[in-house]
Amino acid sequence: MAEGKIIKALSGFYYVKSNDTIFQCRGRGVFRKNNITPLVGDNVVFTAENDREGYIMEIKERENELVRPPIANVDQAILIFSAKDPEFSPHLLDRFLVIIESYQIKPIIVITKIDLANSDELLNIKQYAKAYEKIGYDVLLTSSKNEIGLEDIYPLLENKITVFAGQSGVGKSSLLNALQPELNLETKAISKHLGRGKHTTRHVELLEIGNGLVADTPGFSSLDFSNIEAEELTYCYPEMKERFANCKFRGCLHDKEPHCAIKEAVETGEIEEFRYNHYLLFLKEIQQRKPRY
CATH class of the missing domain: 1.10.40.50 (Probable gtpase engc; domain 3)
Structure with missing residues (x-):
């Protein structure tokens, strides 16, 4: 049997990368029987029926796991929030931070679309950034359109599994495309009527960027504290x-x-x-x- 890491889950299949080969696998029936779901990020043992297909036989012990997005063994979370369209929300950012902190995962704050903010709005954003930096959080101000701040992100991804998360429409896919243009991820404009974006990411997948793995995840419309007393x-x-x-x-x-x-x-x-x-x-x-x- 071989070992590898699940890099994508889609339609009941788990795509396991082992060395430089990706195997399309199904989970053993015993997983369903025991209500165990393999997750993207899982380190697994699998049998290969041929050079492209196989069955997952064992899931290695997890360092951690998130429910939304469903992913395991995360080293850090880059929380993407926009300066504008949608408006920057410290309240929503703090919700995300609390959730990530509850899993003892390191959060990094990235504020995108600073090219859309006027001088007063940008000053306000920088004041919030200073407040979060005072707490000890890393805060990066970026623009995918103008390629501002992107060079500061690459070193953070080295040899880590990083989850990109944030409110819908903040530009997660645009930022990933700017970091690695050949990804060519789908992006959509924010809805002026709803004041938020549409979900462009439909599944969780680990993408290779530099020497790290990045999870582009479906956006969120709500977060709760069900696991926190x-x-x-x-x-x-x-x-x-x-x-x-x-x-x-x-x-x-x-x-x-x-x-x-x-x-x-x-x-x-x-x-x-x-x-x-x-x-x-x-x-x-x-x-x-x-x-x-």
Whole structure:
């Protein structure tokens, strides 16, 4: 039997790359019986019936796995947000960051379409970028059209599995095309009526860019915190995680409790107020969701 990595899943087939050959494989029936789904990014053991087809026999232990997009063994996530069309949304970005942090995957923020922003809008974007950099996040400002900032992305991809994710219409496929023109991925203009883009990516696939593998993933219209409990939310905010031990009360949720180190840090400007406000919104959302049985 041979070993390889699933680089694409489509219509019940799993495309496994082993050395320089790609095999079209099906999963064993026991996977379905045990409710196990092979994922893009999985390292697998497979049998080759010939030089192009085979069956996946075993899935190696995963480092991590995401549900949306369905992918495993991710090293980092590049979160793509646009400066304009659609408008930059710190609230949505923080939702993405919380989700990625909950899986202990390193996030990198890339803001695209800066060529569309006027001087005031660009100044506002740069202020947000500075706030996220203060927390410790890498933030890149780019333009696929004008090829601005692309050279800073290539080194980040070296020898890693990177998931590209973000709101629909922000230019994920355009950015990938700019990084590697021969990909020729389909792109569509944003809908002026809906204020968002159409999904141009229909499946998850690992693409070779430089010496790394990049997953172009279907866009998202919503994200929830189904895998995060209220007391875990603090750990998804790096600037809160490093301070919450100083809260007076154990299990402090940084909401109504007195002598809270997080609220004090917000008052002194050490923690950005917009980040804290989003935290409170997310906390309320988690607390109000229906119990899981």
